Amino acid sequence: MTDRAALFQTLSAELQLGPVPQSLVAGALVSGSGDGITLEDPYARCILAEYPDCEADIANQACAAAAAAQQTWMTETNAAGRGNIMQAAATAIERRADTLARMEALVAGKPIRDCRTEVAKVVEMFRYYAGWADKLHGQVIPVPSGHLNYTLREPLGVVFQITPWNAPLFTAGWQIAPAIACGNGVVIKPSELTPVTTIALVKIAEKAGLPKGLVNVLAGLGPTAGQAAIANEHVRKVVFVGSPQTGRQVAIAAGRALKPVVLELGGKSANIVFDDANLKHAALGAQAAIFSGAGQSCVAGSRLLVHQAVHAELLDMISTGMNAITLGDPLAEATEIGPISNARQYAHVTGMLTAAQDQGGQVLTRKVLPDTGYFVPPTVLAGLDNTAPAAQTEIFGPVVVAIPFETEQDAIALANGTSFGLAGAVWTDNVGRAHRLSQAIRAGTFWINSYKAIHVSSPFGGSLQSGFGRSSGTDALAEYTSPKSVWLDSGETPKIAFGYVS
Numbered sequence: 320m321t322d323r324a325a326l327f328q329t330l331s332a333e334l335q336l337g338p339v340p341q342s343l344v345a346g347a348l349v350s351g352s353g354d355g356i357t358l359e360d361p362y363a364r365c366i367l368a369e370y371p372d373c374e375a376d377i378a379n380q381a382c383a384a385a386a387a388a389q390q391t392w393m394t395e396t397n398a399a400g401r402g403n404i405m406q407a408a409a410t411a412i413e414r415r416a417d418t419l420a421r422m423e424a425l426v427a428g429k430p431i432r433d434c435r436t437e438v439a440k441v442v443e444m445f446r447y448y449a450g451w452a453d454k455l456h457g458q459v460i461p462v463p464s465g466h467l468n469y470t471l472r473e474p475l476g477v478v479f480q481i482t483p484w485n486a487p488l489f490t491a492g493w494q495i496a497p498a499i500a501c502g503n504g505v506v507i508k509p510s511e512l513t514p515v516t517t518i519a520l521v522k523i524a525e526k527a528g529l530p531k532g533l534v535n536v537l538a539g540l541g542p543t544a545g546q547a548a549i550a551n552e553h554v555r556k557v558v559f560v561g562s563p564q565t566g567r568q569v570a571i572a573a574g575r576a577l578k579p580v581v582l583e584l585g586g587k588s589a590n591i592v593f594d595d596a597n598l599k600h601a602a603l604g605a606q607a608a609i610f611s612g613a614g615q616s617c618v619a620g621s622r623l624l625v626h627q628a629v630h631a632e633l634l635d636m637i638s639t640g641m642n643a644i645t646l647g648d649p650l651a652e653a654t655e656i657g658p659i660s661n662a663r664q665y666a667h668v669t670g671m672l673t674a675a676q677d678q679g680g681q682v683l684t685r686k687v688l689p690d691t692g693y694f695v696p697p698t699v700l701a702g703l704d705n706t707a708p709a710a711q712t713e714i715f716g717p718v719v720v721a722i723p724f725e726t727e728q729d730a731i732a733l734a735n736g737t738s739f740g741l742a743g744a745v746w747t748d749n750v751g752r753a754h755r756l757s758q759a760i761r762a763g764t765f766w767i768n769s770y771k772a773i774h775v776s777s778p779f780g781g782s783l784q785s786g787f788g789r790s791s792g793t794d795a796l797a798e799y800t801s802p803k804s805v806w807l808d809s810g811e812t813p814k815i816a817f818g819y820v821s
């Protein structure tokens with residue numbers, strides 16, 4: 320056994336997990352018996368663990384467990400009590416932050432400093448939505464008929480959540496916390512490549528008082544376990560975070576069963592720099608926008624649109640900056656950028672880079688890389704226009720396409736010239752222009768002289784190929800509840816009339 324595989328075993332034991340990933344159903348760890356899945360350390364390139372797909376049977380058991388626990392959650396615990404349990408879960412997660420962060424760094428290949436930040440954000444998500452648990456009330460509506468009409472905000476029942484490998488813990492907390500605060504049961508299927516921290520997170524919450532079975536985790540594959548859960552009779556809504564290609568398959572399957580979906584998909588976000596911007600800030604912002612997380616972020620600023628007057632200067636500043644970034648072992652404190660998270664993604668990023676060069680892209684890149692791991696160096700691609708595949712397709716790596724523009728209208732047209740609508744940013748000292756762009760650019764999140772600022776209290780989501788529906792903030796409460804309209808006739812003679820509803 321390699322040192323890294325041994326570390327995986329140690330961390331698994333500390334998190335009270337078995338030696339290989341297992342699904343968590345009704346509070347018990349259960350092994351599947353399907354096709355083998357391999358967890359590979361993307362830095363040391365060694366096998367950490369192998370485990371069988373949980374397949375449809377376990378997915379169906381998880382849905383039934385969630386349905387039963389959801390009833391208890393709503394009947395045996397009152398709203399304030401549900402909030403208190405979520406607060407206790409947050410405290411328990413905070414206590415295990417270091418182990419969770421190390422496990423995430425090892426399996427997902429994400430720098431330990433980023434993993435610590437993400438665990439802290441999960442704690443914050445549980446606390447934020449714990450506060451909402453007893454504030455989900457409806458309205459009294461002054462209908463003209465004289466009835467007393469009021470609304471209730473009811474949980475949906477069981478929701479099925481599917482998450483990707485790029486920020487497993489963060490995404491799990493992001494979706495689990497609002498779902499259970501609203502009174503739902505959950506089945507969650509993390510990526511088969513990064514299932515462990517989601518399982519650990521739910522186990523920790525259960526130890527802190529979360530009813531067993533309220534949240535169940537599937538250690539398995541999308542086409543088997545994922546599709547079974549989408550079709551399962553207990554599941555009332557599907558929330559998917561992942562690629563547009565898989566999102567389409569999920570939406571089709573959910574549509575077949577007439578179930579609503581939220582899709583949080585990819586992007587090709589424009590980071591726009593005008594010649595009146597503070598270039599030092601813009602250069603730092605542009606690097607953080609695309610290089611942090613090795614570019615494996617849905618909101619990555621993967622297209623850098625730069626006013627032609629400052630194009631060469633800004634690219635110079637960015638190339639100097641990218642040579643100072645520390646690449647290395649995700650578990651090392653100094654590491655700022657780790658490897659690409661898995662072999663499949665590494666092949667995609669390197670393939671996109673080769674094709675871009677074949678199509679005339681000029682590559683500005685650093686040459687020095689660690690001698691192990693799926694590393695792609697921070698790279699700027701110049702000399703391509705906005706129609707090039709590298710400017711239109713999500714690369715999901717530390718690769719930014721730099722495109723010069725002349726006028727504000729050009730910048731807007733370029734920014735909107737993709738099939739996505741997730742995020743964007745502008746760097747300018749002109750406040751009027753900043754607001755004009757924030758309105759003109761199609762994006763669910765837009766930053767002015769900033770990039771990647773997000774918070775659990777603020778809505779997040781996209782349009783077109785970036786998906787639909789919203790996560791975070793009060794918008795997530797709306798996604799995870801359903802309003803019921805109640806009509807009371809208090810008159811001596813009931814006002815029953817045909818034709819009120821057709």
Ligand code: NAD
Binds near residue numbers: 485542617
């Ligand atoms: P992916 O689409 O390959 O996989 C996502 C999840 O879908 C995994 O859990 C996978 O097992 C599951 N899956 C695969 N096939 C399935 C099927 N047929 N039915 C049901 N489930 C299935 O995505 P990925 O490569 O893991 O993640 C990268 C993508 O995620 C990027 O496109 C990125 O932009 C996107 N992403 C979006 C957001 C957002 O909030 N908008 C956040 C993070 C990542």
